[in-house]
Amino acid sequence: MYVYQEHDQQLLNERVAQYRDQTRRYLAGELSEDEFLALRLQNGLYIQRYAPMLRIAVPYGLLSSRQLRRLAHISRTYDKGFAHVSTRQNVQMNWPALEDVPDILAELADVQMHAIQTSGNCIRNTTTDEYAGVNPKEIEDPRPWCEIIRQWSTFNPEFAYLPRKFKIAVNAVPDEDPAIIGVHDIGVQLVHNDAGETGFQVWAGGGLGRTPMTGAVIGEFVPWQHLLSYLESILRVYNKYGNRDNKYKARIKILVKALGADKYRELVEEEFAELKDGPMTLTEAEVARIQACFTDVEYRSDVDTSELDALLADNKAFNRWYHTNTRPHKQAGYRAVTLTLKKTGRVPGDISDEQLDAVADLADKYSFGEIRNSHQQNMVFSDVAASDLFALWQELDALGFATPNLGLLTDMVCCPGGDLCALANAKSIPVAESIQRRFDDMDYLHDLGKIDLNISGCMNACGHHHIGHIGILGVDKKGKEFYQVTLGGRGDRESKVGEKMGPSFESDEITDVIEKIIGLYVEKRLENEPFIDTYERIGMDPFKEHIYG
Incomplete structure (x- = not known):
């Protein structure tokens, strides 16, 4: 990964000192709210519903184990012990005190991290494929x-x-x-x-x-x-x-x-x-x-894969995880492994300080000390030897990061919504949890196949609901939370915006609505036909009729 040069580090250190003085002046009453607004936004600091939110830049989603441990320390010391992976591959802290932010930025600068240009009307974090550099399908890194x-x-x-x-x-x-x-x-x-x-x-x-x-x-x-x-x-x-x-x-x-x-x-x-x-x-x-700066790590040429087939044959749970959460690698004998941050009962994309430390340890042990954030609010070990997969799976399972639902219905993208965000019209997290619990049968999830479900708490679309095969948007109706459903969005090579299904639903209806949509898909699909293909074949009308009568 890119290692900062002397001038890179100098820029970061100078920005920290500058912002420290700006914060001091604001707290002393020397800067007005409006004057400070632009300054804090330049350093990634928002004022959310209950507390500030600091968005930390993770260029193209790439982190070292040292940086991950520093994020754990910051979340433990200055926040409430957890961090949130965003859809732009960044990391967010949801509870820092405004007066502590200069110290947080100094802690970040020490490990070549920052929050510069993660907000405001500027060029934000440049993103790419979370498997970049190891994806055998790419033409170059x-x-x-x-x-x-x-x-x-x-x-x-x-x-x-x-x-x-x-x-x-x-x-x-x-x-x-x-x-x-x-x-x-x-x-x-x-x-x-x-x-x-x-x-x-x-x-x-x-x-x-x-x-x-x-x-x-x-x-x-x-x-x-x-x-x-x-x-x-x-x-x-x-x-x-x-x-x-x-x-x-x-x-x-x-x-x-x-x-x-x-x-x-x-x-x-x-x-x-x-x-x-x-x-x-x-x-x-x-x-x-x-x-x-992006040369290949020192891959082993003698990776022993002789036991892998037997382990896959003997252990159904490991087999399912292997075929769902790992993918081919450009280097023979290696796989890229996705850690799903979507276990039922947990907020999608959230990770605790203890888990951050544990993931950093596992990255050092199994993946050359490197971690990637994904657009789907998961994490990736990009370089795992096939001979280490079974041991890694066991350790990930103990941490709650081996749920074999990557790309399936409960691997949903979800913004923080009304629980944290001041812009949200409705809560997203309780909707996600309700759907997770309703579809917690792993056999059924795998039978359904690939379905992208995305949830946003407002029209800003931080949950990317428009490009979900099924999208859920929180809307406000006279102070009451409702949810609008879209179908047919795509976040693949076709990049298609979903179509609004019809009138919105109350919060206690939305999980039943999703179950009915899935039920009609199961009834209408052809053999092995994915949800999006079924939708594009039969169109919106059958879904409307089934939901609204």
Whole structure:
């Protein structure tokens, strides 16, 4: 993983000192609430329903065991003993005291972490596939390109005050979209041309929230040397023409739709003509320097897999976990392992301080001291020898992280909702728990197969409900919590926004509604047909009739 250079560390240390003084001035009454607002947002601090929330940056989801232990220490010392993995691969602390945040930022800086640009109208954390670098389907490792984008976008004064927040994702898998680039402000798809040269297909104008839509291809093939110049061109057009008077119309997706993709592309090309071959042009030496930070770990060539087949045959629970929670690796004899943070009765994406320490120990023992956060609010050990899988499974099971439901109905994405967030219209966590308990039969879950269920507590869509096969959105009706259901969303290569099923439901109805949706799917599906395929074959009407009569 990328190791900070001297100048990286200096920037972090200076920012901590700066924010410490800003907090002192605010608490002393020398800065007004409005003056302090922009300063705290620049450092990832929100004021939520009951307490501040600090969002900690985890670039492209990659953590070391040392960093994980520091997060455990911070959650134990300054919070209530747990952390939350977000859908942008970051980590959130939900109960820090405002006056403690400078100390927390200093603790983070000590292990090359920070909360810079995790909030505010700026370029946020660049994300990618949680299996990046070990995914046998990728054409090359996308993480160096993510790091190049991170360095370009961090503290970039031109984009410190955009019309609205801005999110970039990078994907390197040709026929899949694990990074969900289609619903990002900018999506970057690694491609190779006929000559084998690396370039990027660049999308713009995707996003969820109040007006969900998928992006459009703006650059069909951008040579790697001009990646930053092209991204800057897209952002300059947005900065110049984006709506700053109405935050609900301020995202780049509104601008791309209003102008049309062809006109937006024309404006980008005009900017690009001025920037191309300028100081942002990437060189082979600079790309090689960044790539050298992501070299392969020292894999064993003598991994003994002779006992694995017997263990799989003799132990049904291990077999199910192996086929559900592990996946192929580019290196023979290794697997990537997902730790599901979705055990029934626990808040999806939450992990305690003790568990963080335990996961760090296991990462050192089994996965070269590295951990990944996933978009689905899980964690990943990317490099586990096949001979260690059974022992690792046993240890994960004891921690509650071996639930074999990855990709299944109860592996749901869920925002904190009204239990914590001041923006939420309704609670998300109790809905998730109710559905978990209703569908706690693992045999039945596996019979149902892959179903993406996403829950958001408001239209900001932090739970990505729009792209769930089944989406649940909390809405407010005269002070009472209701839930709207969408069907047919996709967060894969097709990036499709779900369709609203009909009138919303009260909180005590929603789990029954989900059960009825699943029941109709079971009745109508063809042999081995996934939920999304059944929905796309029969359409919305049968579901409406079944639910509403």
